[in-house]
Amino acid sequence: TAIVEAAQASGLDRVATEERDAWAATSRGTGELIVAATEAGAETVILTVGGSASTDGGSCALEALEAAGVDPDIEVLCDVRTPFEGAARVFAPQKGADPDTVERLTGRLHQLAQDAPRDPRGEPMTGAAGGLAGGLWAHRGARLVLGAGYMLDAVGFDARARESGFVVTGEGRLDAQSLDGKVCGEVATRCLHRGLPCHALVGQNALERSEQLTVELASVDEATTLEELEAAGRRLVSRG
Structure with a gap:
């Protein structure tokens, strides 16, 4: 192969x-x-x-x-x-x-x-x-x-998700295409089916509020530097 x-x-x-x-x-x-x-x-x-x-x-x-x-x-x-x-x-x-x-x-x-x-x-x-x-x-x-889906299955995402309190996903630009087969959308969909909160950290959020609601993303935060990513991570942990 x-x-x-x-x-x-x-x-x-x-x-x-x-x-x-x-x-x-x-x-x-x-x-x-x-x-x-x-x-x-x-x-x-x-x-x-x-x-x-x-x-x-x-x-x-x-x-x-x-x-x-x-x-x-x-x-x-x-x-x-x-x-x-x-x-x-x-x-x-x-x-x-x-x-x-x-x-x-x-x-x-x-x-x-x-x-x-x-x-x-x-x-x-x-x-x-x-x-x-x-x-x-x-x-x-x-x-x-x-x-x-292929890659999430390959890394055992579902088993890992069952042991998690919430999941963080991310993408450079979050938009409608993100929900049409890309990793970010697939992660959010799997979390939705499990009732597991899914948070997105992205470089740019171009997703309409209605689109965000279709996969029930718990939060979407923009972060473009290491410092911003670290700060966003601390906020997510504090939310529990």
């Missing part, structure tokens, strides 16, 4: 701000890493997605797999629940796309979906990484799972 991180091959952080091109960016590098892992002997590839620069529906990653003639078992750990057709609308603006480019990208995704062996539109998580998850699901039968 091999683990491939899409952000290391096709990630937005790999491209300088002035060089970002939402239309031209591709997922081919991720496909090449999957090929390399397979040729090195991996029969199963766990692909973590998120933070990608591309919105190509995984078409270029698929081209790399096809050219190499490899067909590994692929499990995709997704960071959002967004369906395939929503990938451009939700994520392309942060990749440098203006409104016209978002429309063009959306049209391209719809065309890719129509040409696929099975239609990824409407399927949860298929829009992750600019539709890369959906392309692999549609053409290669990849299994899509929420990465947040």
Whole structure:
């Protein structure tokens, strides 16, 4: 089994701000890493997605797999629940796309979906990484799972939560996307189901009050320095 991180091959952080091109960016590098892992002997590839620069529906990653003639078992750990057709609308603006480019990208995704062996539109998580998850699901039968839940299970979160009086989670920017499959939202949801108070320490809180109430976060505090984090921690302990 091999683990491939899409952000290391096709990630937005790999491209300088002035060089970002939402239309031209591709997922081919991720496909090449999957090929390399397979040729090195991996029969199963766990692909973590998120933070990608591309919105190509995984078409270029698929081209790399096809050219190499490899067909590994692929499990995709997704960071959002967004369906395939929503990938451009939700994520392309942060990749440098203006409104016209978002429309063009959306049209391209719809065309890719129509040409696929099975239609990824409407399927949860298929829009992750600019539709890369959906392309692999549609053409290669990849299994899509929420990465947040996968990682929480891997570290034994539920057992640890049962022994805790409250839980603290965090994120750089807390917003509506945080509740759509990301770790912060998954932690809050699991705590809600257990009646366990969940507090969030974040760099910036952009969550509407109504959205905060959907997962019943006990508190949300902004902290951007070590001193602020330590002070927030002391306040949480004093609250009990």
